[in-house]
Amino acid sequence: MPELPEVETYRRYFEATCLFQPLADIQVEDTKLLTTDYDVLVAALRGRQFVATQRVGKNLFVETDGGFFVHFHFGMTGDLAYYQYDQEQPRFARIIFYFQNGYRLAFICPRKFERIGLVDDVKAYLLKKRIAADALAITPEELGQTLARKKALIKPVLLDQSVVAGIGNWIVDEVLFQARIHPERLASSLTSLEVQALHEAIQKVLLTAIQYEANYALFPQDFIIHAREWALSPYPDQGQHLLCPRCQQKLQIKQVGGRTTYFCPVDQPYVLSF
DNA sequence: GCGCTTGTTAAAGT
């Protein structure tokens, strides 16, 4: 589930569990998950401690006492689990950090889209990978200037990590719903009022999601995310959640920019009504 | 068993 709020939750979890404990070893099930050679990774980390964490978009950087960083990307399904050596190993724990105190940190990778590697310079890494300002840090002006020169649809533009970092497919739908903007509007066609609304919605959705530690079932009832199938379990009557939580009209579901998109055609009209 | 999936990116298209 790793969009920005999940990664922020993982960052806090890592910070609360894994700092200041010397590493003994690292076990890797599939070296495709590594962006640094296994031997290099182990040689660099053995005996080292993690000392600090920072997050940009969906990227987690963990600083070591050697001055370099370990970069985590959680792909579509990555997760973390910290547990004692005699506890059962979680499923899909494909990379395991062994601490000298007997605890372990599992990097859980069900679909192998996750990545770990060494990074010397976070700024240089972000530049090289063209990762833009974090979605919680970007200013309305910065966002507006970038959107103004984009010819693509607003939804795929917001998903582009080189425009703003941290927004994924479910959050972009929520943000556009809260800002009442149709996902197929051209990014450059947004008025300054709409850009302002968009920026406010990004803040609101992300801060809400972080507050609930990305547990979507706890989100306010007027969030469109409850229409997503996976969120239905706490709600026996599935049908009612395919209606707009604001106007109760039927939601529209279609592919936009190649991704499944939920929106309310009434509350998010394509044509401006003012 | 089929189609779907929260992300990224190389390749193709304009």
Place this chain on the structure above:
DNA sequence: AACTTTAACAAGCG
């Protein structure tokens, strides 16, 4: 050339 769109990646899940 530069920007945009699409397909592919891997594997689990319903």
